[in-house]
Amino acid sequence: AQSVAQPEDQVNVAEGNPLTVKCTYSVSGNPYLFWYVQYPNRGLQFLLKYITGDNLVKGSYGFEAEFNKSQTSFHLKKPSALVSDSALYFCAISGYALNFGKGTSLLVTP
Amino acid sequence: EPEVTQTPSHQVTQMGQEVILRCVPISNHLYFYWYRQILGQKVEFLVSFYNNEISEKSEIFDDQFSVERPDGSNFTLKIRSTKLEDSAMYFCASSYRLAEGTDTQYFGPGTRLTVL
Numbered sequence: 699a700q701s702v703a704q705p706e707d708q709v710n711v712a713e714g715n716p717l718t719v720k721c722t723y724s725v726s727g728n729p730y731l732f733w734y735v736q737y738p739n740r741g742l743q744f745l746l747k748y749i750t751g752d753n754l755v756k757g758s759y760g761f762e763a764e765f766n767k768s769q770t771s772f773h774l775k776k777p778s779a780l781v782s783d784s785a786l787y788f789c790a791i792s793g794y795a796l797n798f799g800k801g802t803s804l805l806v807t808p
Numbered sequence: 809e810p811e812v813t814q815t816p817s818h819q820v821t822q823m824g825q826e827v828i829l830r831c832v833p834i835s836n837h838l839y840f841y842w843y844r845q846i847l848g849q850k851v852e853f854l855v856s857f858y859n860n861e862i863s864e865k866s867e868i869f870d871d872q873f874s875v876e877r878p879d880g881s882n883f884t885l886k887i888r889s890t891k892l893e894d895s896a897m898y899f900c901a902s903s904y905r906l907a908e909g910t911d912t913q914y915f916g917p918g919t920r921l922t923v924l
Contacts, residue, residue, distance in 0.1 A: 795853035
């Protein structure tokens with residue numbers, strides 16, 4: 699069975715500082731990994747995905763993620779956080795459907 | 809930019825009643841999905857649908873649930889006899905599906921179902 703884990707329930711960062719939201723995965727075979735963001739009272743919005751190729755994946759809104767096979771991780775990063783980045787972030791691994799992590803709440807303070 | 813839409817945004821029903829949640833997927837997408845998110849828990853897969861039949865379903869998707877694509881645009885989830893534990897946010901998603909696992913699923917805003 700394939701799964702992802704998000705070890706942090708909440709991440710706090712000051713505006714302008716770099717942010718990292720962690721995700722580790724477990725799979726036999728090649729992983730297909732995704733990040734989605736959920737703003738209050740909104741649906742899940744796709745940020746980026748890793749299928750194959752370059753380990754650094756660039757996505758929407760200035761986010762990027764680094765795929766690390768040896769550490770089985772796919773951490774979401776942004777060089778400079780904005781207050782408007784405050785939201786719930788979900789990592790997911792894909793097979794015939796998306797299997798989501800429990801989510802990490804990101805709070806960016808001014 | 810095309811997006812997935814869902815109606816209603818909030819549905820309140822009495823236990824034992826039937827509910828139908830509606831979704832309009834992105835028009836050129838071929839695969840359709842339902843997920844749910846119970847408050848405070850993670851998003852869980854319910855069912856996928858392709859070519860007018862169920863492609864995959866989870867153990868959550870029991871005989872109380874059914875899906876249908878009644879016309880060329882709508883995709884519905886029916887719960888025959890709602891239980892208190894069906895209270896959740898239900899998300900519809902769609903994808904084009906180039907290859908299993910690699911396609912991006914686009915989600916609607918969700919329907920919050922409250923069962924009293």
